[in-house]
Amino acid sequence: MSGTSVRARRRRAARVSGRWFTFAVRRIAALVVLLIALSFVVFSLLYLAPGGPEQALLGTRPATPALSAALREKYHLDESFLRQYWLWLRDAVLLDFGDSTRTGRSVSASLADRVGVSLFVGGYAFTLAMVTGVPLGVVAALRKRTVLDRGVVGLAVVGVSAPAFVTGVFLLYVFSVALGWFPGFGAGEGLADGLWHLTLPAAALALSVMALVLKLTRTAMIHALDQDYVAFARARGVPERRVIVRYALRNALVSVITAAGLVLTVVLTGSVLVEVTFALPGLGSLLVDAVENKDLPMLQGLMMVIATVIVLVNLAIDLLYTLVDPRVRIGSAA
């Protein structure tokens, strides 16, 4: 430390943040390309799928040819495929995704309304999965191959094997109907009410991903505890708690963060699995509704939001690596 002047340190900091910046810019540029490609694929698939939104709207109700024609014109369905895509893209770059064919409301407004609930459930589930998964993984690693280890891992495997909507109904029955502790549907209003309403959905979602966190933490911890520096630390008489946390866990964190990134994308996009079960007005239930009703503008808007979330989460995780482990550098190959 003594050899490094303040100026040199600043210079290095500037160089690092400059690298971060170009890295982030490059990833965001890649995101734009990805979004355009994805929007085209989604648009094509919807175009090829049978039935149009006008049929979804009419259902089995009587339709005159004039009405079908008027509806097709309203949604530009008689234009060529490429022209339809172009009309969509032109507005989409200005963040105008059109109006939902089902509700008539603008897609952007509908998404803005609902993204909060999904982020809340996702964030809550993520927190639950991490605060239970990591400690349990550490405990399992410390008590490797004991009954406790097998028990914890076994339970987690049960959790990951049951789909979130099944776990959801189970939780609903136990905690809402039998015990009456939590409400059975809806998202609530405000933070406290929201927490109360969203605990069961978040728990259902967390249970399905906790096993991943637990297993990865356990493996990484076992590996780290086997290293020479841990043996040395113990030999030097470093307190056991410090050995576990500062020496072993910190080194195991890179794997845990990889798992965290995965878990975060799964819970954010997996809300579709619990939102219908718990009647939550989030992006997941909106997606189900849009698919059922062939609500093209809504589906396109949703896909864009979901893809953006996944890319941004991955970017954040990559940046986080360098903070946790200084050996990981963002290089030109990143």
Next chain:
Amino acid sequence: MSSLDIANSFDLVSITVQSLALEGLLKSGNDLSLQPGLAISHQQPDPLTWVFRLRDGVRFWDGSPLTPDDVVYSLNRHVGEKSTSILAGYFGKVKSVKASGPGEVTITLSEPDPFLPYILVFSHIHSKAFAAPLGDQLGVAGPKVNVMGTGPFRVTSFASPSNLTVERHPGYWGPKPAVAKGVLNEITDTQTRRLAMQSGEIDGAFGVPLADTKAWSRIRGAKIQSAPGMQVAYIAMNVTRPPFNDIHVRRAIAYALDKQGYIKAFLGGQGEPATTMVSPQQWSGVMDPKTARDRYATLPQYPFDINRAKQELAQSAHASGFTQTVEFADSNPELGKVLVSLGETLKPLGITLNVKEVPKQQWLTHKRADVPPGMQIGFYSPDYADPANHLEVFYPSGATNNSTTYSSKAFEAALAKQRVAGGKARVEPLMEALKIAMTDLPYLPVYWGNQVMAVKDGLAYDGFNGLFYFQPWLGNLRRG
């Protein structure tokens, strides 16, 4: 509930909510009869002209009075070639809607339309001053309420399509409802809905799935109520496509339908074996359902009889049987069970049914295809309580729901005859049409499904009926 504007959202959930806040010129009574609504009376000087006299003293929630202009504006949204309203199909015969004097509106038709009064029940009247500036944002969910009606309940919030609150409209022209406030939640998952009823979080629920009525009836602290069925489950067969172009094949399948068994096993008893596409309740406006049921006994009957099914198949060009794929929509799982059971019955006859569950949209697309599938199973809820409703939408060639390519001059002549006949004179031509339909068998009616709801103990719902969704039903709720 997707929107409060029926021109955009004509699905059952949306209508159920709209009917609390908005009214039409006519009302649907608890006995399914037509009653005066925003129009106190109507006259028909000639078959093409309907004159409606508006009720005095009707006020919108903001206190402004109902005027003929509001009616003309609201109805004209569904009229004309350029209209994108979902109701435009129902308004196909309407030429113009005009204010013809103080408190008077005249509707002129291009050809006679006996269904016009029924359509006016759900053609909601909006405040023009409120609705016109909103354009296509009328009735859309959002931070502010985008609808203004005359109904007994005022919408106080509709921020998200899954949740809506209402309050009693103090200036309502009709009797004051017992319910002061209501919170309406859309819970699409049927299990979650049942658990919400079981935990006592909700006071009542519509749309109790027929297949789950047993589980619902076991809920402590709540009771289920059912209204006799007006919805029909049916099998449609393409009469120009082998093997179903053979009447003996269609009859063989008709005799193989164990309707009573399906109702018991798959509907928890909430239905009645259907002998025609038209449920007896549908006759309410013409004659009482009991008389209709008696008359049905004189029509061709196809009781469950496997030997007669065998005999019919033996007489057909497909005596050794055939293999057929049949689709049902994922929104009606009980129909899938019917098909699987029917398949088991038909197996000994050499007929193999490949039962396939498909998304509702795909089912609809196939149903509407130029060459409809050989066989399809479906479920239809009535638009109004008139015996001609299902006959008009299913049987004439070119009708929206005719997925059988069936076309019969004799049937269409009988149907045309009842259109111009009034009142009781419609009975004979209608029965004639039904007789032809049940002889030619393009459709096999399976059952008339009940409408089932649940309500908490301590509350009572008066006059629950098969068309409750067209009524301001919250007003039927009271303590008791």
